[in-house]
Amino acid sequence: MGMEKELEILTRAEEEARLGGGKKGTDRQHEQGKLTARERVDLFFDKGTFVELNMFAQHQCHDFGMEKTRPWGDAVVAGYGKVEGRVVFLYATDFTVLGGSMGFTNMAKVCNLYRTARKAGAPLVGLFDSVGARIQEGSGTVSELFTENIFSSGAIPQISAIMGNCAGGAVYSPALTDFIFMVKGTSQMFITGPPVLKAVTGEEISMQDLGGAKPQSELSGVCDIVAENDEECLQMIRKLLSFFPSNYLEKPPVVDNVDNPNRCDESLLEIVPESPKGAYDMRTIITKIVDDGDFFEVKKAFARNMITGFARLGGQSVGIVANQPLVLAGSLDCDASDKAARFYRFCDCFNIPLVCLVDVPGYLPGVKEEYKGIIRHGAKMLYGYAEATVPKITCIIRKAYGGSYAAMGSKRLGADIIFAWPSAEVAIMGAEGAARILYRKEIEAAEDKAQLIQQKIEEYREKFSNPYHSASKQIVDVIIRPQETRPHLIKALEMLKNKQEQRQGKKHGNIPL
Secondary structure, three states, X not given: OOOHHHHHHHHHXXXXXXXXXXXXXXXXXXXXXXXXXXXXXXXXXXXXXXXXXOOOOOOOOOOOOHHHOOOOOOOEEEEEEEEOOEEEEEEEEOOOOHHHOEOHHHHHHHHHHHHHHHHHOOOEEEEEOOOOEOHHHOOOOOHHHHHHHHHHOOOOOEEEEEOOEEEHHHHHHHHOOOEEEEEOOOOEEEOOOHXXXXXXXXXXXXXXXXXXXXXXXXXXXXXXXXXXXXXXXXXXXXXXXXXXXXXXXXXXXXXXXXXXXOOOOHHHHHOOOOOOOOOOOHHHHHHHHOHHHOOEEEOOOOOOOEEEEEEEEOOEEEEEEEEOOOOHHHOEOHHHHHHHHHHHHHHHHOOOOEEEEEEEOOEOOOHHHHHHOHHHHHHHHHHHHHHOOOOEEEEEEEEEEHHHHHHOOOHHHOOOEEEEOOOOEEEOOOHHHHHHHHOHHHHHHOOOHHHHHHHHHHHHHHHHHOHXXXXXXXXXXXXXXXXXXXXXHHHHHHHOOOOOOOOOOOOOOOOOO
């Protein structure tokens, strides 16, 4: 009986906190095609599992009239709950309260959440919908969050979702996390917004054209996954988390697999064209060999000559890196190298085996790529693969030429086992280019140059670049029938599941960033 009054006060305070910006703020969010922070939280977590932390935090600013408005929670909803039964931490800026602005109090709240997530060894998700730093409180409000992002990197998975505005220095927090989601039409992120750009440079551009999901996913590569709406975004984050362990000390969860691990697919025999220059879609191969054809692609619209994403083989999570012959013949350029290198490193952080499907003719030639720094960017990919200690499996589908093959998972760069289809060509360069160099004098002296060139191309291909030559040198471990690719990969994963690899002690390497 003695607690009734106190409980009434608590209930009223909780109700007030949950109201956020009230009906007016909620209606405005809905009119813009967005959910509120609390609606997003409710959709994200398993029903009834969310525990809110620091609900009654209030800002301590007493300037510019801020002392008159001190809402509970200070524009951020934060806490933990369960996703498919596993603990996940989350914070969501609440645009209906002070524009979701970031101040000292709510950033301290988020940083505390980060520290608790690291202690608990659980992933952390941040949902951004904010006007940015709270200028009434001065500078430095988000700087501490950057430190927490960096300290958490490689310790727990970090996912950011831009579900409204994210601008200025605040963009560096999601940029420091592992994956960034955006929503079509309602989210944007940029350092400098259109009004400032116009004032400083004279350039006129809309917010969506400058920092929307399309430019950030297709041109800059900042965004990893684009969703149609808030609901799809939250569901996709839940699915992405299912491929990861909770922290770096654990292995990814193994799920019950209904797809036969010994399943063969005869249609794989028809995918690769007879002509070495013929194009085909590598995604077709991927979906035919992974469990239930389910492939979660990352950075799909960026550097489309490279495919990266997550799947399962025999119920085991794997990271897949594959060349895409449909785009630039699958060659490696600066963007593709960056994309693959970062993906290699994420998988290695969280004990996710790497499966590389190779059809690479080389690094993309050209003055533009050289000036852009293909040497430096390509080196990142080599570094990322060699540095990884997770199980590393390579399957050569067709071309595996020169240094580009090394970056895609060669034996000498640390692949544990290398499979090759009978169509595989492993060489310094393609047979046509090699023949023209090696037999240049003979070709120049020949009466029928075209016939001799073709003859020498076939000779070179038969003698040096066929998979049996590579197998004789133990560059390839097993030549497999294409239709048996899935069972071979699953057996290799099973064989490597307890892989141990110790590296030389050092503070850290110096990746060529």
